[in-house]
Amino acid sequence: EQNFSAHINKLKSVLSKFVRPDFKTSDDTVLQKLFDQLCISTKGYFNQNHMMEILLPWLVYSINHWEEINDEIKAFALRIISKVVYEREGFSVLNEENILLTVHSNVKKNLETQKNCIILAYLDVIDNLLRHQQGTNWIIATEIWKEMTQFSLNNQSIYVRRRSQSIFSNFVIIMRDNTVLIHLVISELLDLNVDQFHIISVFDIQNPSVLKNKNKCTLSMQQREIKLNSYKVMGEILLTTLNSGVNFDLNKIFGKYQIQDLAWTEIHNDEDLNIILAASKFLCIWNISAMILPQNSIFKESDFSFLIMKHLNLLIIRHLFPKVILETCVEYSSLWHKFGMKFDRTENRGENFTKVENLIFVIQAMPMFMSIRLHYMDKNEITELFVDKLFKVACPSLIRLCYFYRDQCLVPHLSLEKFTCQVINSFIRVSSFCEKEQAVMIFQGFMHLLKDFVQRDTPTGTQNWRICPENLIRTYPELLAAILSGLSCYLTKFKFSWRDSLETVCMMSFIQSLITNPDVPFLVCAEALKLAKLVLLHFMPPNLALLVDTLQGSSMRDLGNQLFKTLGSVHWEVRDSSLEVLQVIGCLAIDKFPAFQSLLLEHNLPDIIVSIVESDGEPYVRATALSCLSELVKVQVIWDTYLQKEQVLITFLSLLYFETEGIVRDKAAIVIKDIYKHRNLPENNLEWVYDALYHVAQNDLHWEVKISALDFWDAIRDKSFLSVGMVDGKFPDVIFSKEKKKIVQITPTEMCLRVNSAIKQMSLNGCLHTLWETLNDDCDIQVQRKSALIIKKIVDVISTFNIFNDLEDTNSKLNEDIINRNSAQNLDEMDEIENKVSTEQNNKGQSHDDVIDEIVAENDLRLLSGLVRITEPVKSWPKIKRIIISPREFLIKVKTLNLNHYLKEPAESSSYAWEMESLLDDILLYSKGNTVEEMD
Template sequence: MSQRETMVNTKLQCVLHHLTSYEPQEDGTSDGTLAMVEDDTVLHKLHSHIDLMLDRGGGGGNSGYEWAQNVGLMNFVQTVLDPSIVSNPKNTGTVAFAIKILASVIKYGETIETFSEDKILVHFLVILPSIRNDPSLASASLTLVKALIKDKAGLHWIIKNGLWEKMLLPCLRSPSMFVQREGVDLITEVMLLQIDTPHFSAMVKDLLIISDKFCELRQHVNGVLSEEIRQSNICVLNIFKQIFLQTLGKAAVYSQLRNVGDISTRLLSIIKHKVPVTSVTRASDVLILNLLHRFQEKLMGYGIFEQFLLDSLCADILSLTKLLLENGYIESFLRSSVNAHKYWRILVNNLKESKNIDITSVESILIIITGFQLTPIVSLYRASLGPIFTACPEKEKVIAKWNEELHSRINIKEENKNETAKLEKQIQKILEKDPVEALRLTVLCISSIISAADHLHLTTAVTVFQGLSFILISHNYSTSPMSEHDGLQRAVIDGLRILVEKYNIDWRKSYVSVCLMGQLCELVKIPGISTQVKVAILKAMNSCINGFIPPVMSMLVNSERMEENSVELMGKILTIYLGDTEWEVRDSALELLLTSNIIEIDKVWNELEMENLPVRSLAAVLTEGEASVRRSAINLIQALFVAGKYEDMMVNTMVVPVIQHAAEDTDDEVRAASLDFIRVHIQGKLNKRGF
């Protein structure tokens, strides 16, 4: 062992000795309080250091456990976990620290038998009732359990000593949401490790009892107890959701769960009563996963895809949708059904990988769900633009054609198609009754779909893009909420931007994309739009330029014969937003200027040159109060310099002095941008001299 390692170990031993010394009272006696550590981050950093040393075996060639014994860590843990010390609430920080150390020692130990000689785990079992009610100690204990289940012996110890009942299940009733989340993750992990054993059924029964208690007591309690029971039930739903998700397309758990108890019946009983949206949404999530697992097991049984299996799945989804709508849970449906896109993709990918079953061409279930989710958009568009349809029937025909194309892709039996149409009309009637609620649900619908953008099928993404484009274009009409509703404006613009970024939607996928840039420019004319909407517009423009670069950039530029389809307006927009009163807008405008080769677009550049952009950019570096804007201005100056927009004399007399001044800025990123420009400037000079 090196001299440095010896010094570190000695210092650690001194710290441990200090932590186990008692805090004296004024009369010189002790009340059992250990030396106090005022700052919890000190113990956190110390634990991180110990964890690293255990991983390295202390640096002396020994195992982590041997090093822990040598420096006194095991004695420290055994001392601190004494019941008399644990019972003192003032010692919570040190006790939690000791439990985390024990978890780290076990994590880097060989087998659990190594720790039986120390009797520390027996000590832990004795104090378990005292620590599970304290959120800090419960969280540390969950870390210990997580370390224990890394091998079969540790998992067996947990089951044998009843930590499932004594530690894990009680976490679901913890007052700490953080402990509840940790408990859900750990319970899920333990159950998945026990999925092929009799213990799995017993664990499922315990969770179902908690869910049943929720159903039984919900009507008879209120206040804090009611919310506590509800949160426990949500935790149970989260556990089932995780079990379903992690086995989707891999393992058959539907039959195993069904043999223990009918989850569907319990969840449906929750939905049929008036409970908060969050509970119904989570229950609906689990029900959708349950249906997918039933479909999965039938599919595995046949080994190949059969149409009647899809018809059955679609019928189940339609039944669930109808139930949610009839009980007034349209919001829960919109929230949870979006997740079906994610679940379906996971199912398809895993089935192909693990079972060699390919159902990538089957889209009907997604088309049905997408149709329901787009109903609020269609309804809002129709309600706001009804008078316009009379004057301009062509617009109504476009919407009808889009809707018809969506439904033409549904490949299921006629009975399910008819039920789908009925439910869509039912959603429309609900929305027509309350325009304000319809607007709120439309924003919710758009936000939910976009949150699942990573999992959308390309056809679905294009369909949603078209729907959002129709809403965007409606801003021209005073009857449309798009002309005045801030939340709808942001949801639509951000939704279009994300879809363009993720799916590279150009005119070949959706022709309405060719007018997107023009419509974004037109939005600026809306009086009183918020700062957030301005920023959203600029970001969406940025994505359009990136997404529509050649071979289709010409469609955006040469638009003399195509109204509202060009970036020509960008010059005027940017000159307005570069002088906006809000720094976020100015910063976004500068970032847009830097995108791709924007300065080379003559019609945009001519507009900006008239506004003396080169000089304004230099002034921004000197006068802007926000560091991010100064940084963006320097990046723009560099782009202008590289594009040859500064004459040599201007570079020497204005540009270089301004950049040198910025190199002494108080902000790191501004200084970094300045140094990068200086590098480019020097490199340019060397190139001119032939170096």
């Protein structure tokens, strides 16, 4: 109760400061945060009645002193009102206080000059009023819908227009049965268009005499903007109707306005590209609405195909604007996927019929088909099969339209390559809802375009309507980049195989031709390498391991040499993409495609990757190189040849200690974890690893690095239990005994001894203390959660075998014996190896006399410091002293805690209450003066 009163008093103080004329905030988000907290508080910590007792006087004061408060507070007050009027009771309270009428009057005074934040908050009020009948009646009575019309058509802010258009559409749908009001609203909306244009019927457009009679009218910029927005509003109304699923008679509401004919007229007459595009998009929505909304009619796909073809035919005849045609195709694709695919499509179609999705695809892809150099077709069976497939999915009417479209595209002023780039980008946009049949043809089209960029032998004497340049890559790099992006998009989405498309067979060889071509820009080369990674992932099935054990006879035999060159690129994007390809190759080389092991070995690629980790100047590249090594350590031959060297492990550990970039330290911790899981390290090397991960898990500044370090300790837990014969938390009935060298039956006593041995080992290497310390790390919730999860696994095993009484009980202390035995004897050796790494010497060790001689020599050199610049000495690893906690004491401490508390999400009420209090304190601290101004 005391905390509740404190919150109330702080909130009153903050609200009082808001209404001061001199109130300012440097943080634009503070009001939004406070509003969010108030919304949450009404459902949880604060009682809504208490909130109204505080907010209502403040709202009355704010509305009555509207001109005195700043615009941000006005918007905040309006948003509070919108929250209150969401419920009928809140609307009644504000209406009785005359707050809503006062707000309406205040906003309407300077409607054209109001700031966007105020208008958007005002629209929130209107939107919430439409949630119930009382609010809707109030909107009709005050004619606020006229203001919504002005916002939808005239406002300069796109955010205000979109928001108002959405609310206006909802209003029309709600009032659909009030015919008189709807006609009044539509008349207000279309007044400019209907009065100033002679409307041509869609059927008259086919008459050539009508095509010559254009009734043009000069409009101002503002009038054109109104016309453009009117189509957007009408389209939004239809879309809202389609989404709501209500019964809506288009002819009854819009029939007398001839809106569809008005849109056809705009496409026919207007020269403004934006207006043509808006009218065309509206026609897309109108056509599908006319087919779907009449509840008593039967949807016929053939009729809809006819409407689409007529629409596209007019666009091709009237204007050759690539943007309009492509946007129309994208709009039809989206609408058909969302609304048309759910209808029964078993009607009798006949030979003069094309599926809607195929019709849209063929028109949309036509410029791309024209870019394919068809003079190769007579020599390429795959291209011929592709063209045959296109003719099979198109009816004769569509084929005739395509030929006409082709002739229109051959005009001199149109750049077909730029047009093709737009086509590819439009296909990327529709990839999220594209059907598999069309996606395959799109993918094949991309592949045939790509073939032109890698074709080496250009036929001579070829008769073609356009002369291909000698080097397409230099001439059209944007087109090549678009093709690669399109291929990556569709390969990721649909995961094609050679069963879907024969073109996939040559995909890798095409990419290899690009990455070795010096004319390819470096960003395009990086994109090609990313595509190569996808190809390797999707086109390397597991059964290849049984069939292929060599790369001879394959284009990939050169891949190692090609990646060797790209790893030396001066551009970090290329190096990074090359490493990603090598990471996939390393993953496949483990068991799916062992032939890749020879590819990695022949070109010393693991050695190069390690050198990149040590010396590359870009942190992201070093991080990717470490991710690549995480896969390579799992390949036995690569581990034996390159990565088992002590120097490599020291490199990884040095990164944990001295690397400044958190992402690199994170990947280094992951590599070390993978080495521990899959390889056996010498005992002295393990002590270094324990020290480093013990230190990092508790002291690193990045919580992601701590999580990766805890993954290492989780691997230790798993391997410790596995080493004593436990599998998936339990022991098998029989087990192989190393001492007896035979399979024996394991007894419950033996099980307890083995579990006790595993937990004791975790205690000695510092695992238990690390978990306990990270569990109490209040700064990183994710670290606490990870630590609690690992501890719970250990506690579950102890509980399962009931070995608490058998756990060792020693005092928690600094285990100097272990430090002296394991770490101290290795410190000199560690420093020695560090210096060896820095000077790149290959000697295995040094005697004590050699060390003394080096120290003396170094002191002698310091005498010459004024003459010779001596390099900085190599940093030595810090001397880590691991604290050893006994298993019994660890369990006693853990039992005092509720681990489930760490594993679950924090309670909303306590979290939000804390955030509210913190936010109010920040606002009060920022504001000058602490006197509370009384509100009348």
